[in-house]
Amino acid sequence: MKKTEKAAMLLQSFPEIPKADLLECQRLAPHFMLYRSDLSSARCGACGKTLTDYDYDDFLFVLEHKKDIVCPECGRKVTAVCDKYRYSVEVERYAQNFVIFQAGDNGTCYAHCVRIQVNLHKELGEPAQEVARYEETQRYAFADGQCYRFGRDRVNQLIPIYPGSDSFYARTGLSEWKYRTRMTEPTWDQPGMGYFQDKTYTILDDAEPLKGTCLQYAEIDKLDQIPMFEYIKFYMKHPNIEYIIKLGYTDMVRHWFAGYCAGVPGWIDWKQNDVRRMLGMDSYELRETKAREITPEDWHMIRENMPGFTVNECLKYAHLIRSCWGTLEGCAGKSTEDKRRVLKYLHRQNRGTHRQMYLSDYSDYLRECRELHYDLNDPVIRFPRDLAAAHERTAEALRAIQAERAAIAESKRLKQRLRDAKKLDKELRKLKQLRDRLCFRYEDLLIRAPKSAVEIVQEGAALHHCVGGYAERHAKGALHIMFIRTADKPDVPYYTMEISTEGKIVQVRGLRNCNPTAAVKALIAAYTEYLAGIFGKQKVRKTA
Ligand SMILES: [Zn+2]
Numbered sequence: 128m129k130k131t132e133k134a135a136m137l138l139q140s141f142p143e144i145p146k147a148d149l150l151e152c153q154r155l156a157p158h159f160m161l162y163r164s165d166l167s168s169a170r171c172g173a174c175g176k177t178l179t180d181y182d183y184d185d186f187l188f189v190l191e192h193k194k195d196i197v198c199p200e201c202g203r204k205v206t207a208v209c210d211k212y213r214y215s216v217e218v219e220r221y222a223q224n225f226v227i228f229q230a231g232d233n234g235t236c237y238a239h240c241v242r243i244q245v246n247l248h249k250e251l252g253e254p255a256q257e258v259a260r261y262e263e264t265q266r267y268a269f270a271d272g273q274c275y276r277f278g279r280d281r282v283n284q285l286i287p288i289y290p291g292s293d294s295f296y297a298r299t300g301l302s303e304w305k306y307r308t309r310m311t312e313p314t315w316d317q318p319g320m321g322y323f324q325d326k327t328y329t330i331l332d333d334a335e336p337l338k339g340t341c342l343q344y345a346e347i348d349k350l351d352q353i354p355m356f357e358y359i360k361f362y363m364k365h366p367n368i369e370y371i372i373k374l375g376y377t378d379m380v381r382h383w384f385a386g387y388c389a390g391v392p393g394w395i396d397w398k399q400n401d402v403r404r405m406l407g408m409d410s411y412e413l414r415e416t417k418a419r420e421i422t423p424e425d426w427h428m429i430r431e432n433m434p435g436f437t438v439n440e441c442l443k444y445a446h447l448i449r450s451c452w453g454t455l456e457g458c459a460g461k462s463t464e465d466k467r468r469v470l471k472y473l474h475r476q477n478r479g480t481h482r483q484m485y486l487s488d489y490s491d492y493l494r495e496c497r498e499l500h501y502d503l504n505d506p507v508i509r510f511p512r513d514l515a516a517a518h519e520r521t522a523e524a525l526r527a528i529q530a531e532r533a534a535i536a537e538s539k540r541l542k543q544r545l546r547d548a549k550k551l552d553k554e555l556r557k558l559k560q561l562r563d564r565l566c567f568r569y570e571d572l573l574i575r576a577p578k579s580a581v582e583i584v585q586e587g588a589a590l591h592h593c594v595g596g597y598a599e600r601h602a603k604g605a606l607h608i609m610f611i612r613t614a615d616k617p618d619v620p621y622y623t624m625e626i627s628t629e630g631k632i633v634q635v636r637g638l639r640n641c642n643p644t645a646a647v648k649a650l651i652a653a654y655t656e657y658l659a660g661i662f663g664k665q666k667v668r669k670t671a
Contacts, residue, residue, distance in 0.1 A: 134275050134306040137268040140231065141277070141304070144239050144263065148227050148331055153259050155329060156243040157206070157221035160198060161255055162190045164211035172245065172257040174201035208247060210255040221245040224313075226328045226355065228336040235270040236340035238356075239263055240313040240328070265313035266304060267356060269341050274360050276311065277304045312354045327352050346372045353384040361391065370402040371423070374413075379422045394427055415442050428452060435463030444470040447477075447486050454490045476514045484514050495521035499528075541588055544595055548580035551602035555580055558604050565607060565626070567657055571614050572650045574624070577601070583608055589620040591639045597625065604628070611635070611647060622647055630662025 158172030166187045168179045178200065180187055186199050192209040206221075222244045229237040242262045249255035266277040279301040312326060334348040345362045346369060347355065361384070362368055372380055383391045399405045403413060406423045416426045419442060429441050432452045436444075447470060448455060459469040469489070476484050492514065493503065499521060501508050511517035562576035577583045580598040586608075587595030594608060601608040611622035622643060625633040635643050635651060643651060 130273065130275075131306065133270070133273070134268075134277075137235070137237075137270065137275055138277060138304055138306060141237060141266060141268065142229050142231075144227055144241065149241070149261060151331060152223075152225045152227070152241055152243050152261065152329075155225070156223045156245055156259065158203065158245060159221075159247060159257050160190070160196055160205040160207045161210050161247070161257060162187065162207060164209050166190065169207075170257075171198040171200055171203075171205055172259075173198055173203040173205055176200040208255070210249070224326075224328045225331055227331045228334060228340075228342070230336055230338065230340045231268075231270075233270070234339070234341040235268060236337060236342045238267040238269075240265040240267070267359075269359065269363060272341075272363055274310045274356075274363055276307045276309070276356075278307050279304055310356070310360050312356050326354055328355055330355075344369050346377075349377050350381055350384070353381050354386060357386075358384045365397040367397060367400060367402075367405060370405065374402060375417075376422055379424055392424055392427070412438060419445065421445055425450075433466070436467070440467070440470075444474065447473050449485060449487070451485075451487045451490070454486050458486060458490050458493060472510050473514075480515075482515050484518075488518060489514065492518040492521060495525055499524055541584070541595075544584045544598070545581055548584045548598045551580035551599060555602045558602075561604075562607065562609075564661060565609055565658075567650075567654050568614070569650045569653045570646070572646060573612050573614050573617060574609050574650070574654060575612060575617060577608060577610060586610065586620050586623055590623060590637065592623065592636045594623045594625075594636070606633070611650065624651075626658070630658040632658070 154173065160169050160171050162169035166180060168177055169183070169187055169190060170177045176198075178186065183199060190196065190207045190209075192207060194207050195204055196207050197203070198205050222242055225241045225243065227239040227241060229239075231237055240263065242264055243259060244262070245257060245259045247255055248258045264278075268275040268277075328351070330348060330351065334342075337343050337345070337347065342359065342362070344366070345359065347359070349372060350358055358380075368380065382388055394407070396405050396407065403409060406413075406427075408416070408423060408426065412426065413423075415438075416423070421429070421442075425445070426441075428450075429445050429448070432448075432455065433441050433444075455466055455469070459466040469486075473484060473486060473489060492511075493509075495518070496503055496508060501521075503509050559576075565574070566576060567574040577586070580602050583598040583601060584595040587593060597606065597608050600606050606628065607626040609624045609626060610620070611624055612619065613621060622635055622637045624635045627633050632651060632655060635647065637643065637647075
């Protein structure tokens with residue numbers, strides 16, 4: 128029979144979703160606990176029970192808008208939502224994907240992919256209510272070693288699915304089911320909603336309905352949170368993947384299908400029916416790698432990257448390499464003897480200490496040695512007696528060099544600033560009269576103008592703050608930089624002040640941007656009044 132003919136037959140016999148299953152999906156989906164703003168009652172969307180203050184006073188009292196809470200009636204976790212907020216459209220939504228399997232004749236297995244969406248609705252003047260709707264996005268059938276997918280074209284339209292039900296809607300504006308030739312995952316995206324695609328499913332009834340079907344041994348219930356139909360497609364072709372899962376390598380298989388790594392590796396011999404031959408490992412290797420938590424995939428990489436090493440050597444050194452495969456050759460060169468020497472050395476380093484050094488640490492150490500121009504032909508440097516200590520020393524030496532380089536760059540920047548500042552003095556002289564008027568004395572502190580733009584740059588360097596960058600604006604009169612000093616040391620940098628052209632104090636900064644002391648604060652208070660006198664008068668003169 129041609130595949131299209133079989134597909135048409137399966138479509139004819141495709142069962143509908145049992146109502147009980149659909150209600151179960153709806154029950155399992157995330158729900159809200161809608162409560163009245165006066166805390167007189169709440170309704171749990173998961174169990175449908177209305178909780179009144181007569182029975183549940185203590186519970187209602189702790190409800191908080193948008194906080195998760197456990198329903199005292201059904202024990203499900205639900206999100207509390209206060210109904211005083213006006214929901215003229217759906218403002219909150221939850222969605223969860225389900226797969227409902229059904230057994231057919233002769234091992235045929237049917238699957239419905241259903242998305243349950245839970246929204247809040249509130250019409251003007253009506254109490255808010257939770258509305259769940261479902262959408263069957265995709266159908267699959269599995270028979271005679273083949274996969275079939277069926278989809279529908281979408282036409283958006285909402286009508287209630289059960290007569291008389293006002294809270295459970297279906298999206299029924301869809302065409303008839305059609306056979307799709309490409310076997311792909313369901314698409315769950317909601318047009319125009321901007322939500323990310325959630326490609327995980329909840330399997331209804333733990334794959335219990337698969338009994339007696341061709342997917343009976345597919346171990347699907349162990350492989351949640353993966354694109355499931357990718358996996359089933361693979362399983363239909365290579366059902367012996369079951370043996371690998373049965374050995375306990377569920378995580379490894381899940382990785383292959385999760386979509387963020389390279390997929391199913393090409394080296395597994397799927398023609399074999401013995402798991403050892405499939406994986407190219409003997410019983411000893413299987414047992415020993417398992418004991419060391421090395422997956423068959425990692426073991427394959429180890430054997431491939433350690434040619435010339437015995438099985439026992441590979442087992443002994445595997446943990447030192449972890450997944451840094453290229454690194455071994457980088458650290459040791461191509462020859463097996465040199466690689467063996469590096470691994471032996473690392474193994475010895477780790478004996479009797481908690482501080483484990485891995486190949487990646489050794490690789491870092493060698494790189495640091497190269498940057499420091501150490502002679503790696505010297506065995507004392509290549510294989511230091513205490514690798515951890517040597518690595519710490521090289522890292523520290525490199526940090527010191529980097530700090531020195533940064534200091535040189537900083538001093539270059541400062542010199543350039545000082546050169547630039549010198550050019551500003553001509554402009555600065557034009558503002559001398561105004562700046563002299565800004566000088567001020569209060570108790571043991573004084574405020575004075577910088578003598579030159581260079582002095583502003585020096586101030587920034589001495590106090591480690593950024594005033595140096597203000598020299599040009601100060602010279603051009605775009606702002607005023609003034610120095611705060613103790614009266615006995617008028618030339619020693621203490622605090623630096625920025626004043627706007629309107630006479631407002633913008634900022635006062637001390638060493639490394641520290642805040643003003645109490646005495647400086649008192650000075651600032653007195654100075655603020657003084658500035659008001661100067662700039663206030665100026666304004667009066669201008670408007671007069
Ligand atoms: Zn409940």
